[in-house]
Amino acid sequence: MSDIALNSVTKSFGGVKVIDRISLEVKSGEFVVFLGPSGSGKSTLLRMIAGLETIDEGTLTIGGKRSEHLAPGQRDVAMVFQNYALYPHMTVRDNMAFGLRNIRMDKDKIEERVQTAARILEMDALLDRRPAQLSGGQRQRVAIGRAIVKEPAAFLFDEPLSNLDAALRVRTRVELAELHQNMKSTMIYVTHDQTEAMTLADRIVILNNCRIEQIGSPMEVYLKPASRFVAAFVGSPGMNFLKADLSGRGAEQVSTLGNGARIALQVDLPPGAYELGIRPEAIQVTPSPADTSGKATVVERLGDRTLVHLHLDDGTELIALDGGLSEVRPGDTVHLKFDTSQLHLFDDDGMAHHAR
Amino acid sequence: MTPKTVRRVNWIGGITTVLTVVIAVLWAFPLYWGIVSSLKPENEVVRPFIELWPDTLTFRHYWFALTETQIGAWYLNSIVTSLGVTVVTVTTSLFAGYALSQLRFPGRTILWWLILASFMVPTQVLIINHFVLMADMGLLNSWAGIILPQLIHPVIIIVYKQFFDQVPKDFREAAAMDNASEWNVLFRIYIPMNWGVTTALSIVTFIWAWNAFLWPFLAVTKTEMMTITVGITQVFDAFGVYYARQLSAAVLAGFPVALAYLLFQRKVTQAITLSAGIKG
Numbered sequence A: 001m002s003d004i005a006l007n008s009v010t011k012s013f014g015g016v017k018v019i020d021r022i023s024l025e026v027k028s029g030e031f032v033v034f035l036g037p038s039g040s041g042k043s044t045l046l047r048m049i050a051g052l053e054t055i056d057e058g059t060l061t062i063g064g065k066r067s068e069h070l071a072p073g074q075r076d077v078a079m080v081f082q083n084y085a086l087y088p089h090m091t092v093r094d095n096m097a098f099g100l101r102n103i104r105m106d107k108d109k110i111e112e113r114v115q116t117a118a119r120i121l122e123m124d125a126l127l128d129r130r131p132a133q134l135s136g137g138q139r140q141r142v143a144i145g146r147a148i149v150k151e152p153a154a155f156l157f158d159e160p161l162s163n164l165d166a167a168l169r170v171r172t173r174v175e176l177a178e179l180h181q182n183m184k185s186t187m188i189y190v191t192h193d194q195t196e197a198m199t200l201a202d203r204i205v206i207l208n209n210c211r212i213e214q215i216g217s218p219m220e221v222y223l224k225p226a227s228r229f230v231a232a233f234v235g236s237p238g239m240n241f242l243k244a245d246l247s248g249r250g251a252e253q254v255s256t257l258g259n260g261a262r263i264a265l266q267v268d269l270p271p272g273a274y275e276l277g278i279r280p281e282a283i284q285v286t287p288s289p290a291d292t293s294g295k296a297t298v299v300e301r302l303g304d305r306t307l308v309h310l311h312l313d314d315g316t317e318l319i320a321l322d323g324g325l326s327e328v329r330p331g332d333t334v335h336l337k338f339d340t341s342q343l344h345l346f347d348d349d350g351m352a353h354h355a356r
Numbered sequence B: 001m002t003p004k005t006v007r008r009v010n011w012i013g014g015i016t017t018v019l020t021v022v023i024a025v026l027w028a029f030p031l032y033w034g035i036v037s038s039l040k041p042e043n044e045v046v047r048p049f050i051e052l053w054p055d056t057l058t059f060r061h062y063w064f065a066l067t068e069t070q071i072g073a074w075y076l077n078s079i080v081t082s083l084g085v086t087v088v089t090v091t092t093s094l095f096a097g098y099a100l101s102q103l104r105f106p107g108r109t110i111l112w113w114l115i116l117a118s119f120m121v122p123t124q125v126l127i128i129n130h131f132v133l134m135a136d137m138g139l140l141n142s143w144a145g146i147i148l149p150q151l152i153h154p155v156i157i158i159v160y161k162q163f164f165d166q167v168p169k170d171f172r173e174a175a176a177m178d179n180a181s182e183w184n185v186l187f188r189i190y191i192p193m194n195w196g197v198t199t200a201l202s203i204v205t206f207i208w209a210w211n212a213f214l215w216p217f218l219a220v221t222k223t224e225m226m227t228i229t230v231g232i233t234q235v236f237d238a239f240g241v242y243y244a245r246q247l248s249a250a251v252l253a254g255f256p257v258a259l260a261y262l263l264f265q266r267k268v269t270q271a272i273t274l275s276a277g278i279k280g
């Protein structure tokens, strides 16, 4: 059993609250990603689990054991640092063995674990090198290897890919996913990159301003964002936001956009002024007049799809997604159809209400 | 780059080289003069002209210094006391620097200010206290007496603290995750990561201790307990001063340091820059 449970944990740095009564459960074998903008407290929360930051209030349980007062090495978790923190004067082998030697593990057993980890990460040939003699990607592997040899209840990653170049980042991401599938260990992963979060996570925890905004599977977070913050943060290109007046009730419900366009939708909300959110892929470019129309300003062709940047009459900016072979050109007036089942309305508090 | 700029660069390079050589000669000349004079017969040394090479080359004075004085004992005393000073100073400074840099304990800041302040006090000011203290402890004319007052080198602590401060805290945290004890963090990570500093500081401390004169001069009255720097002042006899003889003893005294410089040139330069940055 290696569940991790945080119960109402709080952390302040010199009077400034950074983590505010956060509760969270991570199930055994789960891959959980902490996602949020820089400064949202992701690293702090992870480091509180690791024991590198104290927990001011609340409890932490790892594998059923109260852990908030245990030393970092005693918590049965392993951490992969953003800058790897490989000991520069030690060989790869010694880097991996260091933690095991410190708990006086048997020499043969240490070597066996190092060999196993090296095999998993395909770095047998690197064991006698020093970190300075390795490429960025290889160092990354060693950092992961150093965690693997401990056979911990959970792996903690703090932005492990941020120091790699784009191509390597994508490859390593896939390898991490593979690693998780093979090892089936609990992993908690911190990133500000929503693509990493979407691709790796079983569940995403979205942090903002010391608090959890939403916890959910990648698709839940994407399709049913709990707040305007989540809606804006997840997805690339981001969700479009438009001013909308909701009127009518029941089947008569309709939202009026700034340019006068009227879009019928079904949502459990009283009439009033809201913000309407819609993802680019829910806006279809049509040959004949539909929900509304706008003027294309920029057309970005990505090969498999095309991003059409538009201006509505009232000046609202919008991005629509068209096919790879889109015929839209800058300056064209294009007709747009909204997928009304993929509309979200956000109230003044930023709470999301999803259209049916 | 056009040929013209190449030529200009060479020109500047040429001037720099010439200047460097001139300054180097100015610096090295006394050294050369000392060595050459020590190879002249005494009557040539006192001639009133600058003679760059001896008329008669003689190793007599070296022979004298090596056979007629207690230079063997002086060497031994110098080696033992300098090594003692080096080992104890570097070890204690290492611990102090580490504690000041990495540990949080009550009184840490005050201790740090005290060390900084002690750095402002020249050792010479304390020398009478040291003398009285060593005399009371009965340590005059002993190795311990020579060593103990020389162990005060706050600059070494300061350099160590600075270097330990610069080690990214990730390493400390990685070590914490690796269950390393404080002891292991220091000996397996911080010291090995900063070997260069330790070597460099050891070399300068050794050279300082080897070159120390004032304190060993006061602490020792028995000829056989003198260090070499003090000993060379003893190379005279009842008939007065013999310059060539004294110079030959001085050359012998400086020899090990010169050798150390040659062997560890880069480290020494590095160390001097390190401590000069602070010592000013």
Ligand SMILES: Nc1ncnc2c1ncn2[C@@H]1O[C@H](COP(=O)(O)OP(=O)(O)O)[C@@H](O)[C@H]1O
Binding pocket: A013, A018, A036, A037, A038, A039, A040, A041, A042, A043, A044, A045
């Ligand atoms: N050791 C610290 N001392 C003071 N403030 C800190 C410290 N560590 C983090 N913070 C602050 O806590 C907030 C959250 O930081 P962090 O957890 O690193 O965010 P993230 O990893 O999401 O970018 C930031 O505002 C940061 O400035």
Ligand SMILES: [Mg+2]
Binding pocket: A042, A043, A044, A159
């Ligand atoms: Mg961070």
